[in-house]
Amino acid sequence: MMKTRARPLRAILVTAAAVFLAGATVGACDNDEEENATNTTDGGEALLTDAQVVGVTTAANQGEIDAANAYLPRAQNQQSAGFARQMIVEHTATLERQSAIAASLGLTPAPSTTQQQLQAMNAQTLQQLQATQPPQLDLGYMQSQVVAHKEVLRLIDEQLLPSATIPALREDLARTRADVARHLAEAQAIVDTLTTVGTR
Numbered sequence: 568m569m570k571t572r573a574r575p576l577r578a579i580l581v582t583a584a585a586v587f588l589a590g591a592t593v594g595a596c597d598n599d600e601e602e603n604a605t606n607t608t609d610g611g612e613a614l615l616t617d618a619q620v621v622g623v624t625t626a627a628n629q630g631e632i633d634a635a636n637a638y639l640p641r642a643q644n645q646q647s648a649g650f651a652r653q654m655i656v657e658h659t660a661t662l663e664r665q666s667a668i669a670a671s672l673g674l675t676p677a678p679s680t681t682q683q684q685l686q687a688m689n690a691q692t693l694q695q696l697q698a699t700q701p702p703q704l705d706l707g708y709m710q711s712q713v714v715a716h717k718e719v720l721r722l723i724d725e726q727l728l729p730s731a732t733i734p735a736l737r738e739d740l741a742r743t744r745a746d747v748a749r750h751l752a753e754a755q756a757i758v759d760t761l762t763t764v765g766t767r
Contacts, residue, residue, distance in 0.1 A: 608729040615730040618677035621669045623685060623727060624743065625676045627719045628662040630689030634711060637696050644705035646757050651708065654750070661743060668739055681726060688718070706761045709754055716751035723747065 606614040615623065635651035635658075642648035669676065692711050699707045723744045731737045 608726060610725045610729075612726040612729070613680065615679055615681065615726065616677060617672070617731055617733050617736055618669075618674045619679040619682065620727050620731050620736060620740070621665065621674050622676035622678055622682045623722065624665055624740075625662065626682050626685045626689070627722070628658045628665070630685065630692070630715065631658040631712075632662070633689060634692055634696065634708070634715070637693050638704065638708040641701055641704055642708075643701045644761065646760065647705045647709050650712070650753060650757055654712070657746065657750075661746065665739060665743075668735055672733055672735060674736075681722065685718070685722075688715075706758065709758045709761060712754040713751065713758055716747055716754060720744065720747050720751060 608614060631654045635654040639648060639651050642651065692715065696704065696708060696711065723740055728737060728740050728744075731740055
């Protein structure tokens with residue numbers, strides 16, 4: 568029953584991910600700091616400046632923190648609630664670490680089409696979490712985490728790492744990638760557990 572009721576949230580999040588993917592290479596904004604649409608990665612993604620890479624990672628970390636904070640007050644499942652608390656702690660630490668690295672490199676987070684699309688996806692996730700009621704909320708939150716971490720992992724591999732030019736920034740992105748991959752595996756495992764329980 569839980570699995571069936573949670574599908575609308577998952578479907579909307581997957582749709583958001585599809586929109587995000589489809590728009591990731593849309594033309595640049597009218598801003599001197601925007602990516603040059605004629606410069607792309609081997610995978611066809613627009614190359615970003617180092618400052619724009621920082622802008623994307625900032626949005627990704629803040630999105631995870633915001634989603635966890637939106638979910639926790641109504642959480643019922645201890646495993647998914649524990650994951651949400653972990654996201655707040657770890658993504659806050661990552662955000663602080665990356666902010667310090669950016670400051671040391673003289674980089675200020677800059678806007679980009681990718682950052683704006685990620686922020687829009689984060690906002691839609693928050694909206695859907697707020698509209699979903701317990702007990703479906705636990706599974707819905709975890710499904711949103713699978714979608715979100717898959718997207719960030721894709722961005723790191725296909726756009727952020729190919730775009731970053733400063734060694735210290737690239738090194739931190741590699742570290743972040745390992746964390747995101749671990750979070751994704753943990754989130755998927757919890758989804759599998761909740762789905763199994765919900766079908767009994």
